[in-house]
Amino acid sequence: GIQVEQSPPDLILQEGANSTLRCNFSDSVNNLQWFHQNPWGQLINLFYIPSGTKQNGRLSATTVATERYSLLYISSSQTTDSGVYFCAVDGATDKLIFGTGTRLQVFP
Amino acid sequence: EPEVTQTPSHQVTQMGQEVILRCVPISNHLYFYWYRQILGQKVEFLVSFYNNEISEKSEIFDDQFSVERPDGSNFTLKIRSTKLEDSAMYFCASSITTSGSYNEQFFGPGTRLTVL
Numbered sequence: 714g715i716q717v718e719q720s721p722p723d724l725i726l727q728e729g730a731n732s733t734l735r736c737n738f739s740d741s742v743n744n745l746q747w748f749h750q751n752p753w754g755q756l757i758n759l760f761y762i763p764s765g766t767k768q769n770g771r772l773s774a775t776t777v778a779t780e781r782y783s784l785l786y787i788s789s790s791q792t793t794d795s796g797v798y799f800c801a802v803d804g805a806t807d808k809l810i811f812g813t814g815t816r817l818q819v820f821p
Numbered sequence: 822e823p824e825v826t827q828t829p830s831h832q833v834t835q836m837g838q839e840v841i842l843r844c845v846p847i848s849n850h851l852y853f854y855w856y857r858q859i860l861g862q863k864v865e866f867l868v869s870f871y872n873n874e875i876s877e878k879s880e881i882f883d884d885q886f887s888v889e890r891p892d893g894s895n896f897t898l899k900i901r902s903t904k905l906e907d908s909a910m911y912f913c914a915s916s917i918t919t920s921g922s923y924n925e926q927f928f929g930p931g932t933r934l935t936v937l
Binding site for chain 2: 743744746748753754755756758761799801803806807808809810811812813814
């Protein structure tokens with residue numbers, strides 16, 4: 714099956730800093746989503762981005778499908794950005810395969 | 822904005838008991854999913870459901886698990902005889918279409934199941 718790897722596993726930032734999270738996947742995909750898991754455990758949809766670039770406020774994402782990676786950019790980070798960021802993909806089936814996540818901690 | 826809802830938010834049960842986790846998917850969505858996340862680990866697919874039948878299931882989804890859409894709005898996951906290792910956060914998700922076209926999955930807030 715498709716393998717999904719995320720890096721870095723942990724990231725510690727000061728408020729106001731920028732960061733880049735990476736997601737590599739081992740095969741072509743039909744769907745790629747980025748999620749933020751908040752401290753209460755909820756999975757918040759950030760982007761649906763099987764290819765191309767999208768922006769939403771301080772967050773943006775780019776997926777280069779031909780090279781099998783996606784990047785999530787967080788600019789001017791805030792303490793509320795803390796949590797775990799997951800990338801998830803699907804191949805030819807319905808199921809999403811999640812990466813192991815990047816744990817982000819933002820300190821004031 | 823439409824959202825997936827789940828009840829209860831937290832369920833505590835004794836080993837061997839049956840539990841039913843409930844979900845209300847987004848109303849115009851046709852594809853429904855259950856995932857679980859053991860504490861500190863990644864989210865894992867359990868089962869997908871379309872047109873009143875299972876379309877795919879993982880190895881985790883053994884005979885003790887079942888899913889049902891008892892009416893036009895609810896989607897349930899039943900665990901017949903819970904084990905300690907079933908303790909996890911269970912997420913319901915729905916999408917309007919399936920793989921190959923726009924198939925963004927939207928997740929509910931989760932049910933935290935604790936088996937004692």
